[in-house]
Amino acid sequence: MTNEIDEHDKGTMVIKVPEAVGVFETFDSFQKAFYDLRMVGFSRFDLSVLGSENALKEKFGAAYLSTKDIEDDPHVPRAAFVSEEAIGELEGMVVGGAFFIPSYIAMAAMAAAGATAAGTAAAVAIVGLPAAAIGVLLARRVQQHHKDYYADQIEKGGILLWVRVADERHEKLAIDILKGHSGKDVHVHDWSI
Incomplete structure (x- = not known):
């Protein structure tokens, strides 16, 4: 698998490394999936969540964006997960x-x-x-603010979690964990950011 990098408009960098994505209807199931992914060896740098509302508005304007609309969009702003701890x-x-x-x-x-x-x-x-x-x-x-951030995502369709997967073994592991914690619409696209 090659790690080619494509530059897209407005500075978005897309890497030719597959990425699993899942949508969670509760913060608890999302957090458990996150912790399990970390426990099996995924780096925190391999995991990302939806960026802030301000970043989304800056990128897409005031348009209503549902989870389904943005889960496979490479231009969606991302952020690192901040745990309750x-x-x-x-x-x-x-x-x-x-x-x-x-x-x-x-x-x-x-x-x-x-x-x-x-x-x-x-x-x-x-x-x-x-x-x-x-x-x-x-x-x-x-x-x-932390609670409102995730409540807003749940209201718009769920909390998105992206997982960069380096090979087929990690891909299967990520999919199993995402689905095991009630992740919806779990799938893999062949790029990540």
């Missing part, structure tokens, strides 16, 4: 960072001014707790 880690970093940075600044300022430990702790609490509350709100917004 990664979203959780991001939330932790947002909340922790929102608390830590202002608290550290307050602590350093109080210590430089020669404040007592009790005064420094009070300043940290006064500055850090409201900052942490803002961090919680930002983290919830990130989580809601």
